Amino acid sequence: MKQLKIAIIGAGVIGKRHLAAINSTNRAQLVGIADPFPASTSVAKGAGVAHFTDAQSMLDCVKPDGVIVATPTEHHLQPTLQSLDAGACVLVEKPVTATEDEATQVIEKSQQSGKPVLVGHQRRYYKQIVATRKLVQSGQLGQLVAVHGQWNVRKNDSYYESDWRKKWQAGPVLTNLIHEIDVLRYICGEIKSISAETTNSVNGFEKEDAAGLLMRFESGALGTFSLSDQTVSPWGWEFATGENAAFPRSGQNAIKFMGTKASLDFPNHVLWHTGDNSADWTSPLQSETTPFVFEDAYIAQIEHFCAVIDEEALPISDAQDAARSLRATLAVYDSAESGQRVML
Numbered sequence: 001m002k003q004l005k006i007a008i009i010g011a012g013v014i015g016k017r018h019l020a021a022i023n024s025t026n027r028a029q030l031v032g033i034a035d036p037f038p039a040s041t042s043v044a045k046g047a048g049v050a051h052f053t054d055a056q057s058m059l060d061c062v063k064p065d066g067v068i069v070a071t072p073t074e075h076h077l078q079p080t081l082q083s084l085d086a087g088a089c090v091l092v093e094k095p096v097t098a099t100e101d102e103a104t105q106v107i108e109k110s111q112q113s114g115k116p117v118l119v120g121h122q123r124r125y126y127k128q129i130v131a132t133r134k135l136v137q138s139g140q141l142g143q144l145v146a147v148h149g150q151w152n153v154r155k156n157d158s159y160y161e162s163d164w165r166k167k168w169q170a171g172p173v174l175t176n177l178i179h180e181i182d183v184l185r186y187i188c189g190e191i192k193s194i195s196a197e198t199t200n201s202v203n204g205f206e207k208e209d210a211a212g213l214l215m216r217f218e219s220g221a222l223g224t225f226s227l228s229d230q231t232v233s234p235w236g237w238e239f240a241t242g243e244n245a246a247f248p249r250s251g252q253n254a255i256k257f258m259g260t261k262a263s264l265d266f267p268n269h270v271l272w273h274t275g276d277n278s279a280d281w282t283s284p285l286q287s288e289t290t291p292f293v294f295e296d297a298y299i300a301q302i303e304h305f306c307a308v309i310d311e312e313a314l315p316i317s318d319a320q321d322a323a324r325s326l327r328a329t330l331a332v333y334d335s336a337e338s339g340q341r342v343m344l
């Protein structure tokens with residue numbers, strides 16, 4: 001099989017994770033890295049590929065089939081448009097862009113160029129998430145009435161040394177909550193409205209330290225979510241799953257889905273139900289557990305990206321879909337600022 005030529009723009013934390021994923025598939029080979037930061041030259045050297053300080057020179061030189069855009073969020077737009085113009089398919093990190101207007105530009109350019117854009121919502125590749133979606137949507141919980149989730153971590157102080165990470169675009173709402181919103185949309189269906197509060201009472205940077213949300217889903221279910229990057233706790237997706245080495249695994253669940261027949265603790269599946277007895281509060285509850293099994297979603301994602309480039313599959317999360325997750329996430333800021341519920 002001919003190997004696809006993949007290039008990376010932005011070789012920081014997540015760019016290197018994509019690099020490792022490319023090395024784990026024989027469908028693709030890395031052909032170049034573009035990043036203006038001097039430390040990235042050693043990343044390219046280590047990978048045995050050419051290094052470029054700007055994206056356009058790399059695109060002109062290596063003519064990749066696919067480009068992974070892993071630059072800071074506020075710099076997603078330009079390299080994504082340049083890559084599509086160069087005739088490449090794009091895997092852009094989440095959030096697709098920092099603003100809805102920029103997301104529209106990406107959608108339009110993808111349509112004009114005929115080249116698909118896959119967005120790096122990597123959680124969608126976990127079997128447990130696909131199984132949760134099936135379980136909720138099949139009605140096994142009865143009618144979904146309520147969802148309650150949290151992502152409470154304390155990021156290390158050095159994380160916020162770079163100036164770009166002190167800005168709102170790098171705050172936990174746009175950087176981390178967007179994963180939760182995307183997963184909730186994927187499992188429970190579209191979100192109809194959001195009310196939220198944010199605070200920056202700990203660090204005092206432009207970016208928020210915590211957010212509290214109330215959501216109404218189109219199905220009528222209600223959701224609440226608590227998020228902070230300044231709290232010590234074992235509750236959050238990465239702690240639960242071990243997806244990211246920077247978060248020591250706690251195995252603790254982080255989201256509860258509650259329905260008229262049963263409830264599910266997640267991402268370890270603990271299904272609570274009353275068996276053959278009536279579903280009301282008089283019956284004793286029993287539970288069945290299916291522990292979360294770690295899989296490398298980045299490898300699954302790069303395999304899927306190759307299938308998209310080869311026109312064997314449509315993106316699991318395309319720019320339009322990711323723009324909906326972006327819209328719901330940005331609504332958190334709008335609601336917090338206006339004090340009003342935001343309709344989506």
Ligand SMILES: NC(=O)c1ccc[n+]([C@@H]2O[C@H](COP(=O)([O-])OP(=O)(O)OC[C@H]3O[C@@H](n4cnc5c(N)ncnc54)[C@H](O)[C@@H]3O)[C@@H](O)[C@H]2O)c1
Nearest residue numbers: 010011012013014015034035036037070071072073093094
């Ligand atoms: N999917 C996930 O779970 C996940 C995890 C972490 C980060 N991310 C996303 O990945 C993106 C990058 O985050 P990070 O933590 O890797 O940041 P980072 O700061 O570690 O890396 C960004 C890299 O991009 C380079 N860069 C900046 N401007 C550039 C440009 N115009 N052209 C080329 N390179 C440029 C920087 O020099 C740096 O090396 C963000 O959008 C973030 O939201 C996603």
